[in-house]
Amino acid sequence: MLTARFHPAIAELPAATWDALRANANPFVSHAFLHRLERTGCIRPDWGWQAHHLGLYEDDRLVAAAPLYLKGNSHGEFVFDWSWAGAWERAGGDYYPKLLNAVPYSPVPGPRLLAGRDARAPHLRQALAEAMRAETERLGLSSVHANFLEDAELDAFGGDWLSRSDVQFHWHNHGYRGFDDFLATLKAKKRKNIRHERAQVQASSLDIRMRDGASLDKDAWRQIHALYAGTFDAKGNHAALTRGFFEALGDLGDAVQVACAMDGERIEAMALFLQSDTALYGRYWGARVEVPGLHFELCYYRGIEHAIARGLECFEPGAQGEHKLARGFVPVRTHSRHYLAHPQFRRAVREALIHEAQAMDDYAAELATHAPYAGGCR
Structure with a gap:
């Protein structure tokens, strides 16, 4: 029996257990990194960030977790939803606050659904995604967003979750x-x-x-x-x-x-x-x-x-920047998932994302023709 609990500070969650649940040693989702953001004044409601971290518990034992925030704006996210916010507010709704499963100020792909590495991990990742969706409904929020996900996490977001992708430039050793x-x-x-x-x-x-x-x-x-x-x-x-x-x-x-x-x-x-x-x-x-x-x-x-x-194995220098292509970095797709609570709004955004996805595919294909390596993309 899994129980979802939400925490206003990452200090409430055990550091060693949190870190052990990461699928890899990505430093941005380490307990130490996230705790330093909070205790040094980088996570503040007046800047649009309020910690609302998710823990899944089994007999009071933390078995899965996700860095989660109540967001009062869309600053510091790098997956841009300003147009969605504008459309919803023009229709008379309140887009903010929303929920965000991400690392603040860090457009770095990595684990977002911390569920360990054993055979239970896929089930626990799905449970985390469902708990975030349920919390969105419970609080009466417009939406929840999961940004810069790892490929292994994408299957956890099914049904009404919307898919987006973008391109970054990474170097591979x-x-x-x-x-x-x-x-x-x-x-x-x-x-x-x-x-x-x-x-x-x-x-x-x-x-x-x-x-x-x-x-x-x-x-x-x-x-x-x-x-x-x-x-x-x-x-x-x-x-x-x-x-x-x-x-x-x-x-x-x-x-x-x-x-x-x-x-x-x-x-x-x-x-x-x-x-x-x-x-x-x-x-x-x-x-x-x-x-x-x-x-x-x-x-x-x-x-x-x-x-x-x-x-x-690799070097990820940050978001955007086609100039990186000429310096040995190659295009890599990044992924996000989005749940919009209102069905009609969700349908409208889904239609827009179909066109956006085609444009992104065309952009990625064009970038591939400009590979800097003598033998093509590496």
């Missing part, structure tokens, strides 16, 4: 011995452009270093956060992650990596990464100097070098 070994697989023009970009950075006076989180002191994290916030400010966006959160990342040790461009002890530019035992994830960038090629060096090439050196 094919057993490269070093960066030059990777370069040798690219088309000649792509290889030449990358070497030119890296040479521009090498000609600068900056000292480029990859640092792990534990090696950075409080002042370094202050500088890194300032660079992150400056990037958001320059684009007129809100930097939702606090300085306290950045400082707390240092506690995650080797799971956090920062590519730093140094001028003496001053960090002039940085790119922040998280990593698991199999993958590197690019997250944030910031710079106070303009050096040709520096963004590509820190955000992409240093990440590729790091992944090769550590024997990581």
Whole structure:
């Protein structure tokens, strides 16, 4: 007998059990990462985030879980439903709050339905999806959304759940011995452009270093956060992650990596990464100097070098960016599922998604014709 309970803080759920339920070691759904978001002021109702984490219990024992939030807006999600919200509100409904099964501010595919790895996992994932749908109905909400799902989780969302997909650009490690070994697989023009970009950075006076989180002191994290916030400010966006959160990342040790461009002890530019035992994830960038090629060096090439050196299988540098294709990253589909409570609204959105899906298929097919590798997509 499974019992669903909802928690206003992840601290109410046992960390060791939560982490053991992950299908893999994706750091973004670790208890430590999510707890740091909450305790450092990044998850706030006035910013549209309120924790409502789901636990499934069997005789008071946690057997499955899902990171879940009540959302008062659609900021920080990266699966855009602004048009749905506008249509529903024009019809006289309240789109917000809604439920969201996702990692805040992180467009990173990974486990969303934490159900372990044994034979019961498919059944438990279905139970989690049904519990989220039932909670949407119980609270009288417009919808529930599950973003950046893993392929193994998709079957848990059947019936009235709507499907969407998008494209990201990921790099895959094919057993490269070093960066030059990777370069040798690219088309000649792509290889030449990358070497030119890296040479521009090498000609600068900056000292480029990859640092792990534990090696950075409080002042370094202050500088890194300032660079992150400056990037958001320059684009007129809100930097939702606090300085306290950045400082707390240092506690995650080797799971956090920062590519730093140094001028003496001053960090002039940085790119922040998280990593698991199999993958590197690019997250944030910031710079106070303009050096040709520096963004590509820190955000992409240093990440590729790091992944090769550590024997990581893939490198996911973040959302969007067709320019990544020319630098060795290839298109990969991402997936989300959506339940809209009102039947007529759901039917209308389903029809729109049919056309969106065809356009996305055409886009992915077009991208495949521009593969940067000499032998096609890798």
